[in-house]
Every structure is written in C-alpha cells, then in structure tokens.
Amino acid sequence: MRKASIVRTTKETDIAVHLNLDGTGVYDISTGIGFLDHMVEQFSRHSLIDLEVKINGDLHVDQHHTTEDCALSIGQAISEALGDKAGIVRYGSAYSPMDETLSRVAVDISGRPYFIWNAAFSQPRLGEMDTELFEHWFHSVSQTAGLTLHIDLLRGQNNHHIIESIFKGFARAMRLAVERDPRKGDAIPSTKGTLSG
Numbered sequence: 001m002r003k004a005s006i007v008r009t010t011k012e013t014d015i016a017v018h019l020n021l022d023g024t025g026v027y028d029i030s031t032g033i034g035f036l037d038h039m040v041e042q043f044s045r046h047s048l049i050d051l052e053v054k055i056n057g058d059l060h061v062d063q064h065h066t067t068e069d070c071a072l073s074i075g076q077a078i079s080e081a082l083g084d085k086a087g088i089v090r091y092g093s094a095y096s097p098m099d100e101t102l103s104r105v106a107v108d109i110s111g112r113p114y115f116i117w118n119a120a121f122s123q124p125r126l127g128e129m130d131t132e133l134f135e136h137w138f139h140s141v142s143q144t145a146g147l148t149l150h151i152d153l154l155r156g157q158n159n160h161h162i163i164e165s166i167f168k169g170f171a172r173a174m175r176l177a178v179e180r181d182p183r184k185g186d187a188i189p190s191t192k193g194t195l196s197g
Helices: 034-047 064-082 132-145 159-178
Strands: 003-009 013-020 027-030 050-057 091-098 101-108 114-118 148-155
Touching: 003 064, 013 064, 027 034, 034 050, 034 064, 034 159, 050 064, 064 132, 064 159, 091 159, 101 159, 114 132, 132 148, 132 159, 148 159
Parallel strands: 027 050, 114 148
Antiparallel strands: 003 013, 013 050, 091 101, 101 148
C-alpha cells in the first residue's frame, strides 16, 4: 500500500495528514473551514485516495494559512506515497460537468511543478471561504506534489458548481495518474529514468 503521513507544525497551523493512494475514497476532514472540508472530501471520494486531514489554524487572522498549509501537506503526502513513481500511469485528465458548468483538468506527475489556472468567480466568498484561495490551494498542492497541473473552466455561472466541478475533475485526473500500469511493471514512466524534476 502506498501511504504517507505528514505532521506539520508552525506558528500558523498545526496539521496532521494521513493518505493512502490505494484506498477507496474514505475521508475524515477537519480544516476549520466548512467549504474547504467539503471540497477536500470531494477530492478524496472521487480520486479513491483515502485521506485524513486535521488542521488547527490561525483562523482568527484569516483563512490563507490554513488553506495554503492544507494543500502543501496533502501535496507532500502524495509525493511521499508515490516514492520514485515506478510503474504509475503518470498522466491523467478529466472533463467534469456539473449542471451548467464544465471544467477540464489535466495533470502530469512530472516532478516539475507548473501550474496554469484559467477560471474565475463572480462572488468573493462561498460559504465562509474566500474564492481567491481556491487558485492558491491548487497552486500549493502542485508545488509539493510535483505536478504539472492545468485547470480550465470551459463554461459555468454558478460559483459553487464551478469550484466543485474543478475539485472533482482534479480528483478524477489524479485517480488516473497515480494508478499502477500493469504493462509498465516497475519502470519509471520517463525516458530520463527519473521523475524527480
């Protein structure tokens, strides 16, 4: 089983993350931000990655540190659970419709973080969460997981549908990318022989 546990303590957040790439989408998420909990739960359920996230953050300041450190820790756990990435599919993409909304997410577990975000919101908050923080969440997870990650909103009006479509698309793309490819055996999916950057 490809598992990882991350404990990260700073003056801003105290985080524990437990992750199993070969899970069934079981989750236990508590970030202190209700809407972020909902989105990370969607990621776990639709990626089939088991995920436990417990965060005690400085929400009396704002939500930035909690959101950022949540993503950094999840990304680090993904990277550690993947190890040398031997035998993985590596690439994944998904179109994710939700009512009037359609998003496209493409990922390469390349070891070279690169992030493209092409989406916008028409309101500043969803629930109690600042919508500007969603882009930052994905940027942060791509950095520590070593992902080339492209996110494009193709159409959409309802802000809740937009971000939920994106999280579900990311989940489905990651589900494909982290899978073991039986035809590859233990080969690193790169002609360089490494996916470390």
